[in-house]
Amino acid sequence: MSFLIPVLTMTVLSLLFSTGLVIAYKKLKVEEDPKIEAVNEALPQANCAACGFSGCRAFAEAVVKGTAESNGCPVGGNDVAAEVAEILGVSAGTVLQRVARLHCRGTKEAAASRGLYLGVTTCAASHIIGGNKQCSYGCMGYGDCVLSCQFDAMEMGEDGLPVVIEENCTACGKCVEACPRGLYELHPIEQNIFVYCRSLDGPKTSRKFCKNACIACGICARACPEQIIMENNLAVIRDYKNIDPEKIPAIEKCPTNAIGRFKIEEIEMDERNEAETNAG
Amino acid sequence: MELLALFISAILINNFVLYYFLGICPFLGVSKKLDSAISMGLAVTFVMTITAVISWMINNWILIPYNIGYLQTVAFILVIASLVQLVEMFIRKMSPPLYQALGIYLPLITTNCAIMGLALLAARKYYTFFEAVVFGTGSGIGFTLAIVLMAGIREQLDLADVPEPLKGAGIALIVAGIMALAFTGFSGMIKL
Amino acid sequence: MSLSSKMILSLTCVGLISSGFLAGVGIWTKDKIAFNVQQEIEQAIKTVVPGTAVSEKLYEERAFAVYAGKTEDGSLVGYAVYASGSGFQDTITMMFGTDIEVKKLTRLTILKQTETPGLGANIEKEDLFLKFWEDRDIRTILTLHKPAASSPNELTPTEINTITGATISSESVLKIVNLSLEKLREKIKHGGLLGGREKDGN
Amino acid sequence: MTDKALLLESSPHFRDQDSVPKIMYAVILSLFPAVLASIYFFRWRALLLYACCIVGGLVTEALFLWIRKKPMNSLWDGSVIITGLLLAMTLPPELSLDSAVIGAVVAVGLGKHVFGGLGHNIFNPALVGRAFLQTAFPVAMTTWTAPAALSVDAVTFATPLGNLKFDAALLEGTLTPVKDLFWGNVGGSLGETSAIALLIGAAFLFYKKAIDWKIPAGIILSLTVFTGIFWLIRPDTYATPLFHLMAGGMILGAFFMATDMVTSPITPRGTWIYALGIGLLVGLIRLFGGLAEGVMFSILFMNMFVPLLNRFSRPRILGEGRGK
Amino acid sequence: MATKTLSAEYVKGLWDENPVFRQLLGLCPTLAVTNAVINGIAMGLATTFVLLLSSLVVSLIKKVIPNQVRIASYIVIIACFVTVADLFLQAFFYPISKALGPYVPLIVVNCVILGRQEAFSSKNSVGRSMIDALGMSTGFVLALLLLSSVREILGAGTFLGIQVLGSWFKPWIIMLLPAGAFIAFGLLLGLALLIESKTQKRRA
Amino acid sequence: MKIKTFPRGTHPPEQKSLTAGSPLESMPPPEKVFIPLHQHFGSPAKAIVQKGDEVLLGQKIGEATALFSADVHASVSGKVLAVDGYNHPLGKPVLAVSIANNGEDRPDPGISGTENPLSLEPEAIRTKVKEAGIVGLGGAGFPTAVKLSPPKDKPIDTVIINGCECEPLLNADYRLLIEFADHVLQGAELVRIATGADRIIIGIEDNKKDAFALFKDKTLDSQIEIVLLKTKYPQGAEKNLISALLDRKVPKGGLPFDVGVVVQNVGTAKAIWDAVKTGRPLYERALTVSGSGVNNPKNLIVRIGTLFKDVLEFCGGQENDANILVMGGPMMGLSQWTSDVPVIKGTSGILSWQTDPPFFVHTCIQCARCVGHCPMNLVPTRLMKYAKNDHIKEAEDWGILDCVECGCCQYICPAGIPLVHWIRLGKNNVMIEKRKKSA
């Protein structure tokens, strides 16, 4: 007897409730994106809410809806993240590799400062009261971009200009948005010639404000009229691919170095090596 | 009067989170935003009330008469889990807005120790039916109070300069500790 | 097999097997647990009603029970009262004994409490609290002695001692005792102790 | 014509002369009457406790600033000194000095720096320190001695509120007269005993506009109403509102601790609710709670609500809502 | 998924995926029963028992249980072992069982256990599940041991009931109370993260 | 008489006595002027002269390009040197017409006045105002012609002439009130006619009692109301002024139009009168050159386009230790990095003084003084924190866009927090977010 009663009770209870569940499951089923279920499956079901959602399912819904990142479940870790990403089909195909480039060479030495800036020391704040440098187009050097980069792909250089660490940059574009002066652009990684100035000031003014400013002399545009044009007192590269490498020395005659190759050392090294092999 | 005292003491003195340490996971997990904290609190209150009723019935109509108290844990968890799931499906079908507000918290609650703890505590204290219900609702409201206060504080701390390693759970736990201190002011106020 | 029947079947099976397993364990441990609980009560009764050899439950309700303490030959030595009520934080459960006429409280012991350690929890301590409860005169109502005394001699027979810094806990114990005594007398007067299920068992 | 660098900043270019350290030192100054009174009543114990709490607080602050690599300026802005002073003022005079140091470390460390330092804490640091001590060493924190000015050797002594609550002082007619509460020759925490000394300091703070009048006003109002109602119903069981206003940590709490701006609401409506809530809770705890005094717990409890109060009591912006 | 070596499977539970300090799971028992080391250990062992056996059973029957009733079945299985542990304690360690109160039956809702079943045992082989469960429970026991040691030593001056701090030490009663549990755990958690970030920096 | 005012606000040191007694003095036109084509709210004007052109005094040299834009006129006669970027008080160089003064001040013959301005139709007044390139001289530089053409569904019943000049140090409006009282009154009348309102109120702060008495005197037998207002900053902010004078609340995000009011600055009123009566475009304005850093503080009438350094030179130059140069008042003015910037239509003052490098900036101690002083009843400390932590939605919910940047909060903040700067940053971010959403 003492054995039977508990067994019976529990059996009846489980039977009751499993039947109830099955009925409810059939009757009350709500149609929804099968992906949600799939993602939910992949999750650990710890329902711990560590993801910031109310439970695994809520998180699954959010992921499918796109309001949460696929790697948002701290319990599941990388494996789960990969699985979820697979379900959602977001595995990144190979895309054109790009990298963020800074379009200013207004270092501490080159660009004259306006005065003793006492405002809030972020670029965005500085920008709204005119900035800390005389040039109102250039980098202010407070590093909003550095802070915005989540991939450690940026650091503030000695000269007061931020430096992009190419290997880490994922071309996420956060810095492009962060810079109040729009000094970043994402460029194909192989592009190696840029204009490092955004100043639209007239030649006299820009020369006064910054030693490295584009002074709109037009030397570069004359060297490659097809690929480089002058617009609003600024040289603009329209088509980097077709710049004749032969013309690069002519372009680099720029009196302020506002245009030129990005990685000069490496290339020159190659050239030198070549010269050596030729000699040998 | 006794019921009122039980109710207040469940909220302020023997607060589920701050005195019994039950439901800490959602208390930390869902207190980052005020809105979700409120929804969570309401959902817990709702489920706790139901649980108090159901577990009382099971305990007093089945387990005690047949003298199989040791099945408490299994029976309670089975019933609570199934019931909450049923309720969830029901709400989802019947009232999508309510589901959006509360329902999504239900699955989380199923396996939440506050609910199970409520059933066990109520059984251990031999509450009468009405006492059990009041205890359930009061505890739910106590949970809601704690989580809503915590969410308010955490939203404000979002703007503060909390040391890096303490951000998130660390500071929340310390706040909970000081909250528990503040709640001790009510100790001894209710004499049942 | 359809999914539904599979669902029902598997859950039921799990329920069946686990409850079977549990019932086994339950039956195996049942006596042992009952013995533990019984022993605790027994021990307490023996402490609070000196001279008890066997005990017998006379009455039981929630938070209140009366046991008879008897010698080997079955003559009554006193009553042991099991009582609980709320203290500073949570419930305090205790057991105390009286003589046959309910004129003297023989001893008190605390079974369970969750008062503040170092403060209210001292109601469990012999030196600080329990020893002051020995042989109290309960013909009138018991009162609290404040501030705390250091030896039982400082108290009148109807007084009990306070724990410094835990007036509330001390007071709660006192209240529960006073209340239970009243109940006990009531039951004795109206013969409630002999009524109910216990009578049949007698 | 000057050619030196001009200052660039956003408007406005004028600044009021008041500053954080100035406010803080005004509060310290305003506490002086009470500090002196406590030194008169409790002699060298008072000095030792003040020293332990202030030094303990400063050292902790310096340590945290150093660890977190923050400028040391906030060490000298006076806020830590206030925390230390106020903590000491709420301690029993015979508390051991190591406990006092623990209290100061907790107040500054756990009460303030884990939240990010000055301005970020949710709870009143001095009271966090006191609450910690009270819970860690409950006996020591509820053992009171008579003021040394009144008796030669330190005898234990019930405080006026303790008397009222645990010794049925009202029935036996041994309730402390309000006059004594006013001048301060009663038992209690270091700095809370002399109402007059505290009120002089509070007057100075009002003059300096360092505290928000709404807070003491709200607390006094709701405590008076609450205790008044019960007093009117049962004058033999409940003490007068005046007694409640003068006894215990009420004045210290209402004028110096609830008014801590970091931990009180920033909006006018929120401030009222906060203040009324504190008064009400003090009344509740004193009349019906397990503790004799509830100022500390009431303030800490309402501190918890401050973020919610701030959030839900945003003032109506000019022109918001219906016109006029 | 099964790419880790068995020893790595075990070690991850100790720190990298420590259920308490890293995943913040099972906090209720962690906070509630750590006022004395002996309670912490008992709780840890009880949890270990349940975790091991339920992992075993779940990984054995994972194929037979349909998805829709998966959680319900797992819970029942867990509850079953919890009850066994509870009865066992009641029968043979009555005082400890009293001290742990309702927290033993509450193991059933300890998120660590259900979490492991769902995340691991239901997808892995028996052996792996057992190793994983062992690692997780070791991590859990260690966390409980750490917290309860801190609390008991500061709160009572004792360790496992033995006086370890001299009589000069005045116990901090707060450490035995809820407030102390929260605060101590919060600070330990901060410390853990601090150490983690320091070591990560060194590794990098 | 009851002195009216608005709730909250603050009392920065006035320091008006430096120039209160100095009558307006016409500064001789400089050798060269640099007239920016963008001196107003809205889009820049387009240059209609070229390098080498000869221009006459008052000749139009820049043409409005949109509704929210304004014409620009030559402030001297002479030869155009260039149309090129030049420093601008707002910070970023903009196109400016530089003219070499030939010293003749030969007026443009096209300028013609009106015999009887008060009998003109509203449309005619608006045209005159537009042609004269008048923009609000109270600071914002809002094209006045637009302000005088209220939308049909928002009838105007009251014209308020803002004679508060609540900014410390400034006295130009005060001098205009005293010296050109009739012009101001008649200008106000023109505004009333143009907007179809039936009531004119002139509000004057009680630190200008003599101006108040003078106006009372002059309006004894007219409908115009002269109201004394409490000296409190920012009494002149239009929403607060309207609330003080009429007890009407401009709705959140709305304009004075919405409660049937037009607010015009004293200088604007005078300029309107001049434009309609004599046809003279806005090529000069009254301003105060003051502050402890200026050797001979003065109230001047200066040609638009005169460089600050010329103006300062005329006032005896700057003190050696002066380290800040501000255009406008000290509460809302813009700090300049160089004195090589031209006076524009909105330049109400050129101030310079010596200020200590800033003290240590503390963290916000939640003292709520900023809340207690914000005339818009905002919670600046919250706005600051939301801006700082990029909580854009909350910032908007808490009314960051309603901040008028008056600076009361920052002035009073004991922690020395640059609240206004943070709030401006926050506003900027909110606007960016909005633009993103609507895109």
Ligand SMILES: Cc1cc2nc3c(=O)[nH]c(=O)nc-3n(C[C@H](O)[C@H](O)[C@H](O)COP(=O)(O)O)c2cc1C
């Ligand atoms: C943290 C804390 C714990 C307390 N715990 C108890 C307790 O367990 N029992 C109790 O009676 N009073 C407790 N108290 C209440 C106070 O000590 C109360 O003032 C005391 O009961 C008064 O007794 P006394 O008159 O002997 O000081 C506690 C107070 C605090 C702050």
Ligand SMILES: Cc1cc2nc3c(=O)[nH]c(=O)nc-3n(C[C@H](O)[C@H](O)[C@H](O)COP(=O)(O)O)c2cc1C
């Ligand atoms: C009127 C007033 C009351 C204060 N009251 C307290 C107090 O009760 N406790 C305290 O620690 N500090 C008090 N302070 C000082 C600081 O505000 C205190 O250091 C602050 O609460 C601690 O946090 P913070 O240092 O982050 O500001 C008070 C200051 C003022 C102006």
Ligand SMILES: Cc1cc2nc3c(=O)[nH]c(=O)nc-3n(C[C@H](O)[C@H](O)[C@H](O)COP(=O)(O)O)c2cc1C
């Ligand atoms: C804070 C603040 C203070 C102001 N103070 C004045 C003032 O003192 N005098 C004034 O004419 N305009 C002042 N203004 C500008 C007025 O709000 C309003 O724009 C101006 O009076 C409109 O006239 P206008 O278009 O003729 O410039 C102030 C604006 C703000 C935001």
Ligand SMILES: Cc1cc2nc3c(=O)[nH]c(=O)nc-3n(C[C@H](O)[C@H](O)[C@H](O)CO)c2cc1C
């Ligand atoms: C501001 C302030 C607050 C206090 N709050 C409490 C309190 O909440 N609880 C307490 O027991 N003592 C508190 N004390 C100490 C208390 O006032 C007093 O010394 C005894 O409680 C008297 O019975 C406080 C003291 C001060 C100065």
Ligand code: SF4
């Ligand atoms: S955000 Fe722009 S301005 Fe600021 S540092 Fe980066 S590049 Fe320079």
Ligand code: SF4
């Ligand atoms: S923010 Fe994004 S795009 Fe910019 S440097 Fe970093 S990774 Fe590259």
Ligand code: SF4
């Ligand atoms: S928030 Fe804006 S409107 Fe309010 S005081 Fe500050 S600057 Fe003025």
Ligand code: SF4
């Ligand atoms: S005035 Fe300054 S310190 Fe005070 S609340 Fe405002 S921002 Fe904070």
Ligand code: FES
């Ligand atoms: S809620 Fe997770 S263990 Fe209690």
